[in-house]
Amino acid sequence: MxxxxxxxxxxxxxxxxxxxxxxxxxxxxxDSPKTIRITRTASNFEREKLIRPFGFKGGFLTELWQAVALLESELGQQGIGLGTQSVLYGDADLFARHSEAGGNAFMYALTEKALQLSKEIPFTTPIDLIDKLLPQVMAEGQKITGKKDLNPNFVYNALISVDNAAWLLYAAENKVKNFDNLIPQDYRQALAYHNNKIAIMYQVPYGMPVEEIKKAAQQGYFVIKIKSGQPGTQSEMLQKDMDRLTQIHTALKDSPTSQTKNGKLIYTIDPNGRYEKKETLMRFLDHAKKIGAFNQILLIEEPLAESNEEEVADTGVIITADESIHDEKDALRRLEQGYKGMVLKGIAKTLSLSMKIARLAHQRQVPCFCADLTVNPILIDWNKNLAARLLPFPGLDMGMMETNGDMNYLNWKKMQTYHPAAGASWTQAKNGVFELNQEYYQRSGGILEPSTHYQQMFSASR
Structure with missing residues (x-):
């Protein structure tokens, strides 16, 4: 164009x-991007402990591995990319079958295999690279894990650091200095907006004390993302979820905010596909109406199992698709079932796939927002660059994204120092939002700048 x-x-x-x-x-x-050939790769990882067991999808995490990947081209340019591993998000069944460290070891081994395979694939954009890698890495993932029905999200998660490194290498090879020009031409219309503010979705996992949730509202957070789909049978899960919503709404229903038109907080609900039937979801929504919480629910993320084909247009609330989107075909299938929004996870399912889904959503006039994977501070700004360029979410005059690393990582303050723009205003939450100024867009949040910490991990590997 x-x-x-x-x-x-x-x-x-x-x-x-x-x-x-x-x-x-x-x-x-x-100009037309160059053809890039990878001649050297390397990888490493760091284990980061969580403050408390982090519950979702019916399980609990205690640590998250930070994968780091290096790609070097034949011209000597480098990209050092990051990825936060979440086996529970990627394949909850695999997570349940193995020790937590064992599942992480599988994913890290798959990342290393993907790096080796990348040396055989010349590419012009990282999207091309991921498209060519995906079927090979899926096959390798099935071999490594011994799981023939391995969830594609596990594979995408293993590819995050590779994809991230590829975008940085692409920027270096083509002398790209900001995120706007990093976006390939075919995807720019979908990511042409510059938000001044991004609403922060404050995540509430299963075990978070109510006092902490109330404190968050007092600090200005106004989009409260409630993790549902708790452990147990479907009936046990539903009862726990209803009780938890009652508990949270009772604590927050009178909390004011200046960020919404009616002065009330917004709830989003995230069952992570744990509801097997729509009937169960409707019982949850009936309970929300009974306790007066329904009108504050902005959306529900991926409530039903990936295999569920039931229509959801008549639920009375925006249903967004997340885990079940592995490609554009999946996204179209969900839209046909009445899903009214798309969740983008450039830090969980690759920026490359997220650009494709953003373009499709833009063409269909479907809103998007960005969800988190409890990622590190630098990856937050990769996600933020995506969220910053999406059209404002309906009901808000701003973009929207989730971030929860600060409330979950034990060593969060130290991790923040690895960010090239550590301490910048746009990295700080203010009254429940990230404020994005001209400097933010000029520097792309610092993501294209080198991180000394991660560079040093490969200083002796040449």
């Missing part, structure tokens, strides 16, 4: 959504 047509389309988007023109960004057209 030429620049004239791109500008015309941007104008159409602005008219349709009543956006201010200055909030839509038109990146400079870039």
């Amino acid at each position: 030429n620049r004239r047509n791109f500008v015309q389309n941007i104008g159409t988007i602005a008219a349709m959504t009543h956006l201010q023109p200055q909030q839509l960004f038109m990146p400079t057209p870039t």
Whole structure:
């Protein structure tokens, strides 16, 4: 698409959504990207303990491995990419079958295999690389884990650091200095907005004390993301989820906020696909109505099992698709079932896939937001760069993203020092939002700048 047509389309988007023109960004057209050939790879990882067991998908994590991948091209350019491993998110069944460290070892081994395979694949954009790697890495993942029905999300999660390194290598090879110009031409319309603020989805896992949730509201957080789908049978899960919603709503129902039009907090519910039937979900929503919480529920993330084909358009609330989206075909299937939003996880299912889903959602005028994977501070800003460029979520005058590392990592303050823009204003939550200024967009949140900490992990590997 030429620049004239791109500008015309941007104008159409602005008219349709009543956006201010200055909030839509038109990146400079870039030359055709170079063909990149990888000649050297390396990897490492760090184990980061969590403050308390972190519960979702019916299980609990106690630590998260931070995978680090290096890709070097034949021209000597490098990309050092990061990935946070979450086996419980990637394949809950695999997680339950093995020790926590054992599951992480499987995923790290798959990352190393993907790095080796990348040396055989010339590419122009990281999207091309991931498309070619995915079927091979899926086959290798099945061999490594011994699980023929390995969930694709496990494979995507193993590819995060590789994908991240590929984007940095792509930037170095093509002399790209900011995120706007990093986005390949075919995906720029979907990511052309510049939000001034991003609402932070404050995550509430199973075991979080109510006093901590109340404190978060007092600190200004106004989008409360409640993890449901608790351990147990379907009936036990439902009862626990209803009791938990009652507990949280009783504590927060009178908490005020200046960030919403009606002055009330917003709830989002995330069962992570634990509800086997729509009937169970509807009973949960009936309970929400009974206790007066329903009108504060903005959306429900991926409530039903991936295999569930029931229509959800009549639930009375926005249902968004997350785990079940492994490609554009899956996204279309969910839209046909009445799903009204898409969850983007550039830090869990690769930035490459997220750009594809963002483009599809933009074409269908379906809203998106970015969810977290309890990632490290640098990956938060990779996710933030994506969230910053999406159209404001309906019901909010801003973008929306989840981040929960600060409340879960034992060594969070030390991890923050690894960020090239540590201490910058856009890394700090203020009244429940990230405020994004001109410097943020100029520096792309610091993600394209080197991190001394991660560079030093490979200083002796040449």
